[in-house]
Amino acid sequence: MSSIDLLFQRLRTAGKKAFMPFITAGDPDLDFTEAVIGELAGRGCDLFELGIPYSDPIADGPVIQASYNRALEKKIKLADILERIGKITGGTGCQPVLPAPPIVTMASYAVVYRHGLEKYVADAQAAGAAGAIVPDLPVEEAAPLAAICRKADFSLIQLITPTTPRDRAKRIAEQTTGFIYYVSITGITGERESLPPQILDDVAWLRQQTPLPVCIGFGISRPEHVRMLAPVADGLIVGSAIVRRMAEAAVKPRRQVLDEIGRFVASLRAALE
Amino acid sequence: MAQATNDVPNAVGRFGPFGGRYVPETLIHALEELAVEYEKAAADPAFHRELDLLLRDYVGRPSPLYFAERLTEHCGGAKIYLKREDLNHTGAHKINNTLGQALLTVRMGKRRVIAETGAGQHGVATATACARFGLECVVYMGAEDIRRQRPNVFSMKLLGAEVRPVTGGSRTLRDAINEAMRDWMSSVETTHYILGSVVGPHPFPRIVRDFQTVIGRETRSQCLEQIGRLPEVIVACVGGGSNAAGIFYPFIPDADVELVGVEAGGRSRRLGDHAATLCHGRPGVLHGSFSYVLQDEDGQTCDVHSVSAGLDYPGTGPEHSFWKETGRAAYTSVDDREALEACDLLARLEGILPALESAHAVAEALKIAPRRKQEEIVVVNLSGRGDKDAAEIARLRGEEF
Numbered sequence: 001m002s003s004i005d006l007l008f009q010r011l012r013t014a015g016k017k018a019f020m021p022f023i024t025a026g027d028p029d030l031d032f033t034e035a036v037i038g039e040l041a042g043r044g045c046d047l048f049e050l051g052i053p054y055s056d057p058i059a060d061g062p063v064i065q066a067s068y069n070r071a072l073e074k075k076i077k078l079a080d081i082l083e084r085i086g087k088i089t090g091g092t093g094c095q096p097v098l099p100a101p102p103i104v105t106m107a108s109y110a111v112v113y114r115h116g117l118e119k120y121v122a123d124a125q126a127a128g129a130a131g132a133i134v135p136d137l138p139v140e141e142a143a144p145l146a147a148i149c150r151k152a153d154f155s156l157i158q159l160i161t162p163t164t165p166r167d168r169a170k171r172i173a174e175q176t177t178g179f180i181y182y183v184s185i186t187g188i189t190g191e192r193e194s195l196p197p198q199i200l201d202d203v204a205w206l207r208q209q210t211p212l213p214v215c216i217g218f219g220i221s222r223p224e225h226v227r228m229l230a231p232v233a234d235g236l237i238v239g240s241a242i243v244r245r246m247a248e249a250a251v252k253p254r255r256q257v258l259d260e261i262g263r264f265v266a267s268l269r270a271a272l273e
Numbered sequence: 274m275a276q277a278t279n280d281v282p283n284a285v286g287r288f289g290p291f292g293g294r295y296v297p298e299t300l301i302h303a304l305e306e307l308a309v310e311y312e313k314a315a316a317d318p319a320f321h322r323e324l325d326l327l328l329r330d331y332v333g334r335p336s337p338l339y340f341a342e343r344l345t346e347h348c349g350g351a352k353i354y355l356k357r358e359d360l361n362h363t364g365a366h367k368i369n370n371t372l373g374q375a376l377l378t379v380r381m382g383k384r385r386v387i388a389e390t391g392a393g394q395h396g397v398a399t400a401t402a403c404a405r406f407g408l409e410c411v412v413y414m415g416a417e418d419i420r421r422q423r424p425n426v427f428s429m430k431l432l433g434a435e436v437r438p439v440t441g442g443s444r445t446l447r448d449a450i451n452e453a454m455r456d457w458m459s460s461v462e463t464t465h466y467i468l469g470s471v472v473g474p475h476p477f478p479r480i481v482r483d484f485q486t487v488i489g490r491e492t493r494s495q496c497l498e499q500i501g502r503l504p505e506v507i508v509a510c511v512g513g514g515s516n517a518a519g520i521f522y523p524f525i526p527d528a529d530v531e532l533v534g535v536e537a538g539g540r541s542r543r544l545g546d547h548a549a550t551l552c553h554g555r556p557g558v559l560h561g562s563f564s565y566v567l568q569d570e571d572g573q574t575c576d577v578h579s580v581s582a583g584l585d586y587p588g589t590g591p592e593h594s595f596w597k598e599t600g601r602a603a604y605t606s607v608d609d610r611e612a613l614e615a616c617d618l619l620a621r622l623e624g625i626l627p628a629l630e631s632a633h634a635v636a637e638a639l640k641i642a643p644r645r646k647q648e649e650i651v652v653v654n655l656s657g658r659g660d661k662d663a664a665e666i667a668r669l670r671g672e673e674f
Contacts, residue, residue, distance in 0.1 A: 114572030
């Protein structure tokens, strides 16, 4: 069992839901990434999705694109990100910065492939990451990476979307480990005013098909979204709304930005209870 | 690596190890739908009749195979023939694909089309096909390309398309593809993405190649009719690689015909100064496909440069990677200066102003022909005409336009 499996087992037993922030690694630098993780872990976040910046992220809206670009302009390297994950989790042998919730990396297949599939899983796991999301690796292409992940007990979280036919959704669920990432909308990442009510039925159906936890992401940015989705999901993922606030670290004192992000996340986290 | 074959891609879009489908789950259903619809269309004689008629009466096909006598004399070697795709309606080979895909769009019941464009040729060809079939059309184009290909931008608007400038990244073709894909992520249920080259996720590399093979089929029969035999060498420029794939593919089984793809050598061999992906890149993933790419050690796509907006791309079609690995085609590069000189020479000696993309192929033919015997034949795919480049050439020369 990976630490993600253990986490959801614990949450389900306690009748609780996971809150999972997405943050970009290295925007504007890894010290700030670490500080945000520390702040949000203290605010009760259960799991972190750490975005590995990529030059051509086609599933991402303007906020995350811009964030990736800022990190890449500062020449962020995968090796530095992995090293920092190790420092945060204690994975590299040092004393962990915090009793860290599990971290999953979100990296394009271009990055994973170039690093080497075996090496990516080995290095991420050695650093203390618990799993990976590869947003442009559909189930048909995932077999080689999935086999490596399975052997290493490293979760490979796969995505199901509103455009996924139901028989295909079942097939994806069978190949997924850790949790299923259900994409709330047909579109790219970014805050939305409202979310389509159809999600509720779709996720409820999905949860009957699989014992895996189902977490919903994309567009979630307000307490009312959280209240709407919490009853059907095992967890919620919030990205752009946090990343947009992180961007202010360039112009405001970092402590202030951390407080603002912390309060924002706490307001969403409260709506989850 | 196995031998090159025409029996690719397989059912999951693989050309040997290359190709595949590396895109977000949101797009998978639409790609499957497209693959199924394309299979149906390809097996439907009525579809082919309609497309063939359009290619004849609307595009003006077959395009001539022209013996470039004075260019041949100038080189003093093999005879140079030009496959005149520049004479097609809209001035390039791109229309062969956009009409085919517009017909597919109509068959799928979709009313909105998006496209990316680099040089603007694919954008114009898409806008044209959409006007012809009454489809709404949005074209994504890098801001840098909008600057250097203004005539095409204006044409697209005249044809009723909306041109959306892309200001992210390098503001060129690669970013235009990113933006078109992002549009498609949200609009996939009602919109068809007319991808303009043999790149992207399966089934695009196959569909675009198939629609472009009309170039090679005509060239083959024209060679047999006009010369009485097949040529020794075929030369075509390669960015994404659609005109090259279109002329190469029907010759794949003709092992004696040498196929030469010409990439953009840009300013220098330094990474960032060229767009010679097959010459200097390595296999990786970009825009949904496993193929040669120019990227750094972390898998980040590199910036590229070419004087030609249509070759300015850090990836290439998976079938070209397959042909490179199997040795069936050879890939080389021609730099900015050589391309500009070839453009000038063809204009002065033959009265044909080629697109800067096609000028790369001409430049390579100028190197090949003198080394060959006089009875040998070199066919150059003259993929587009150069009117669109006149202002940019003037700017590079420091002349008034």
